[in-house]
Amino acid sequence: MHQAVRWGLPYIMKHRFWIVVGFIVNLLVMVAALINPYMAGRIVADVIQGGRSDLLFPYLGIMVGNTIWRSVARYWFRVLSERISQDVLFELRRDVYHKLHIQNFTWFDKNRVGDIMSRMTGDLEAIRGFIAFDMFAIPESILLYISAVIVMGMINVPLTIAMIILAPVVMVAATMQSKEIMPAFREVREQFSKLNSVSEENIGGNRVVKAFTQEEYEVEKFTKANQAFYDSNTKTAQVRVKYMPVMETAAALLPLILLLFGSILVINGQIELWHIITLSGYLWMLDGPTRMFGWYVNNMQNFVTSLEKVHDMMRSKIYIQNPHVAETTTRVGGAVEFQNVGFCYDIYAPQPYILKNVSFKAERGQTVGIVGGTGSGKTALVNLISRFYDVQEGAVLVDGVNVKDYDIYDLRRGISYAMQDVFLHSDTVEGNIAFGVPDTAMENVYASATITDADSFIRKMPEEYDTVIGERGVGLSGGQKQRISLARAIATEPSILILDDVTSAVDMETEHRIQEALAERVIKDGSGPTTFIVAHRLSAVRSADLILVLESGEITERGTHDELVALGGYYAQLYEEQRGSK
Numbered sequence: 001m002h003q004a005v006r007w008g009l010p011y012i013m014k015h016r017f018w019i020v021v022g023f024i025v026n027l028l029v030m031v032a033a034l035i036n037p038y039m040a041g042r043i044v045a046d047v048i049q050g051g052r053s054d055l056l057f058p059y060l061g062i063m064v065g066n067t068i069w070r071s072v073a074r075y076w077f078r079v080l081s082e083r084i085s086q087d088v089l090f091e092l093r094r095d096v097y098h099k100l101h102i103q104n105f106t107w108f109d110k111n112r113v114g115d116i117m118s119r120m121t122g123d124l125e126a127i128r129g130f131i132a133f134d135m136f137a138i139p140e141s142i143l144l145y146i147s148a149v150i151v152m153g154m155i156n157v158p159l160t161i162a163m164i165i166l167a168p169v170v171m172v173a174a175t176m177q178s179k180e181i182m183p184a185f186r187e188v189r190e191q192f193s194k195l196n197s198v199s200e201e202n203i204g205g206n207r208v209v210k211a212f213t214q215e216e217y218e219v220e221k222f223t224k225a226n227q228a229f230y231d232s233n234t235k236t237a238q239v240r241v242k243y244m245p246v247m248e249t250a251a252a253l254l255p256l257i258l259l260l261f262g263s264i265l266v267i268n269g270q271i272e273l274w275h276i277i278t279l280s281g282y283l284w285m286l287d288g289p290t291r292m293f294g295w296y297v298n299n300m301q302n303f304v305t306s307l308e309k310v311h312d313m314m315r316s317k318i319y320i321q322n323p324h325v326a327e328t329t330t331r332v333g334g335a336v337e338f339q340n341v342g343f344c345y346d347i348y349a350p351q352p353y354i355l356k357n358v359s360f361k362a363e364r365g366q367t368v369g370i371v372g373g374t375g376s377g378k379t380a381l382v383n384l385i386s387r388f389y390d391v392q393e394g395a396v397l398v399d400g401v402n403v404k405d406y407d408i409y410d411l412r413r414g415i416s417y418a419m420q421d422v423f424l425h426s427d428t429v430e431g432n433i434a435f436g437v438p439d440t441a442m443e444n445v446y447a448s449a450t451i452t453d454a455d456s457f458i459r460k461m462p463e464e465y466d467t468v469i470g471e472r473g474v475g476l477s478g479g480q481k482q483r484i485s486l487a488r489a490i491a492t493e494p495s496i497l498i499l500d501d502v503t504s505a506v507d508m509e510t511e512h513r514i515q516e517a518l519a520e521r522v523i524k525d526g527s528g529p530t531t532f533i534v535a536h537r538l539s540a541v542r543s544a545d546l547i548l549v550l551e552s553g554e555i556t557e558r559g560t561h562d563e564l565v566a567l568g569g570y571y572a573q574l575y576e577e578q579r580g581s582k
Contacts, residue, residue, distance in 0.1 A: 002304060004311040011091055012131060015084050019135075022084065025077045026140055032070045033144070034151060037281020039063050045274035077136075085132035093124055096310060104320045105388050109345060114197025119313055122192055123306035130303035138296050141289035148285035155279060156271050162261045163286060166250040170293055177243040178297045184236040185305040191229040198225045244294050251290040254283055320390055322408055332406075332414035333399045334364040334495040334530035336385060342393030343380060353392070354380045355553045362546065364495075367531040369541025371571065372550035378534045379420060381550070382498045385532070386415045398496070416494035418486040418502040420534070424476075429458055430465040432484055436492040448491040451517040453510055454483035479510065486514070497529040501536060508539075515540065538575050547571065 012019070043059050046052045100116070152160040202218050262276040341358040355377045362368045370378045383389055384396050387403045396403045403411060416436065424432050433445045445465065449455040457480055461467040469476060476484070486502050518531075533541050541547050542561045549557035549564070549571050557569050564571035 004307040005304065007311045007314070008092075008127070008307050011088050012135075014091070015087055018080060018084055022077055022080050022136060023139070025073055025080070026136055027143070029070055029073045029077065030140060030143055030147065032066050032073070033285070034147060034282075035066045036063050037278055038151075039066075040281050041274040041278030044277045045272065049274065081132050081136055085128045088131050089124055089128040092127065092310070093120065096120060096124070096314065099314055099316075102318060102321075103316070104318060105383075106319065106345065107316055112193065112197040114195070114200045115193035116313070117200065118189070118193040118196045119309050123189065123309050126302050126306035127310070130299055134296060134299045134303070137292070138300070141292060141296070144285045145289045148282045151282060152279055155275050156265065159258070159261050159265060159271070159279070162257050163254060165257075166253060167290075170247050170250050170290055173243045173246040174293050174297045177239060177294060178301060180242075181236060181239045181298060182301050182305065184232070184239055185302050186308075187232040188229070188236055189305055189309055191225070191232045195222075195225045195229045198222050240294065240298060247290060247294045251287045254287050254290070255280075258283060320387060320408070323405055332411060332495050334414070335362065335397075335399050336368075336496065336530060336532075337361040337397040337400075338381075338384075338394070339397065340394035341384065341391050341396060343377075343384060343389065343391045345380070345389065353553055355384075355391075358394070358553075358555055360546070360548060360555065360558065362530055362532075364530055365528060366545040367533065367543070369544035369547040370532060370534045370550065371536070371538065371541060371547065371574070376550040377553040378550055379500055380553075382500060382532050382534060385496065385498065386412050386417070414495040415498065416489040416492045416496070416529075417498045418482075418489040418500065420500040420502075422478075422481045422485045424469060424481055424484060426468070426470060428463075428466050428468050429461065429484065432469065433465075433487045433491050435488055440491060444491055444493075445487075448487040449484075451490055451514070452483040452486040453513050453517070454480070454487050457483075483510075483514070494529050497531045498534075499531065500534045512539075515543075519543065538571075538578055 039059050039062055043056065047056045047059070096119070149160060149164060152163060198221060202222065258276070258279060262271070262279065265271045266273055266276060338358050338360050341355055342353050343355040343358075344353045358377075358381065360368075370381060372378050380389070384391060385398070385403070387396075387406075387408060390404065398406070398411065425435065427435075429449075430442070430445055433448055434440050437444070442465075446455060449458055449465075458464055458467075482502050486499065489497060489499070533544060535541050538561075545560070547557075547559060547561060547564055548555050549569070551570065557564055557567060557571050559567070565575055566572075
């Protein structure tokens with residue numbers, strides 16, 4: 001059995017009771033479908049030819065009652081099949097979403113958002129559609145076909161053989177189609193992912209596009225992706241067009257075969273006219289499956305292709321996960337030590353190291369400043385503390401314990417980030433600040449916003465802290481977003497606070513007020529959290545207990561502000577440049 005199908009089968013089999021009920025109801029509907037054609041034949045034989053007019057209304061009553069029963073049962077079956085498919089979709093989407101949340105940063109670095117979204121939407125919907133309709137329709141069509149052949153054979157074997165003589169042709173065409181259409185469906189799903197990626201990029205970056213007047217270029221790029229998607233769909237359609245006429249022709253020939261051979265048999269006295277009427281009533285049971293066979297093959301291949309893409313995402317390896325026996329703690333203390341750390345982002349194909357031989361120690365409550373040029377590894381360094389990535393060499397210790405030995409959630413609960421790339425949810429200001437501690441008191445929200453100098457502009461908003469801000473903070477300035485992000489980090493009252501260039505978008509005066517408030521009410525001269533400040537402005541790290549200077553991933557200078565200025569190296573030169581620029 002296909003590996004992806006083996007993976008997906010338990011989701012379906014979890015609902016096997018209702019699936020069996022659905023099959024039973026469907027079987028009863030199918031049995032009921034055999035009654036009306038037979039009764040139509042009996043009307044011709046007994047009423048029209050036999051003169052038994054008294055049987056007309058009883059026969060019609062049976063047909064009407066049978067039709068009503070079939071309609072009610074069919075309706076109930078459709079509700080049931082839709083419910084089953086929605087339940088499976090819910091469980092699949094829940095597990096896929098959970099997998100996304102436990103997946104590593106490295107995996108997100110490698111996969112496009114558009115591709116992930118296409119799996120969460122298009123692929124999962126294709127799976128649901130197959131379960132809702134084709135999973136029941138395929139066995140139903142097979143049983144209908146077999147039943148029709150058996151009933152027809154009971155009436156007249158030679159005529160039945162003539163009716164099914166084209167079945168092998170249909171089977172061969174469907175087999176050939178399935179071999180060609182599988183890679184075509186894979187290409188369709190891949191191009192759909194690329195189209196989603198282009199769309200997502202342009203919607204998310206529409207301000208950049210407009211700022212650089214690149215609308216025409218982006219439209220052209222989208223057009224190319226759209227054309228590729230169009231071409232892949234056209235290729236799939238061409239495969240269908242190649243084989244569908246064979247199946248359609250075979251189905252269209254069935255009435256002609258019945259009329260031709262049936263007439264000959266009636267003329268020769270081998271069967272009666274009512275037999276032809278009965279057989280024509282069963283003709284749809286051969287015609288429908290014959291016409292739909294190719295579509296079933298298409299839908300099954302589309303189902304398997306979508307299942308493969310979702311399965312690929314679900315089986316992707318999680319490199320950063322809890323150890324079998326994890327070190328648990330209610331809250332980390334805050335002491336951090338790097339021991340000869342070597343690190344690169346790409347664990348799949350190691351690159352030259354981003355960080356090399358990095359060693360330092362920060363005692364609980366100390367403030368560590370990290371400075372260096374662009375690409376020197378500052379953000380990479382602080383990302384290792386929360387184990388967003390794993391080191392390739394050396395070790396990162398928190399409270400003397402390797403971060404790889406901690407329960408990940410215990411470790412990260414004591415660490416708070418104000419990240420360089422500010423992300424705010426489409427929620428209230430309060431909701432964004434209290435994101436890490438949803439049950440916190442409003443006094444904590446107010447205090448955190450006051451420390452970051454955000455309270456003043458929040459109070460001027462239409463609904464103050466209840467104001468809903470746009471997606472990703474649309475409508476706020478860069479400095480306002482940074483201050484709300486910083487307030488969010490402070491609100492959790494962490495043991496380790498990481499500030500990654502969080503005041504780059506605010507003016508010098510505001511930055512000074514934030515630094516003073518942080519020093520007075522958060523850092524507290526060693527009694528607050530262990531604080532890591534990544535900054536380009538040296539004013540942000542001037543009062544730090546330890547300043548690390550990174551160049552090309554290595555610590556080239558370390559010490560206090562005064563010690564580094566006296567050293568006369570990179571830090572001193574940068575300090576003079578920034579002081580002169582003022």
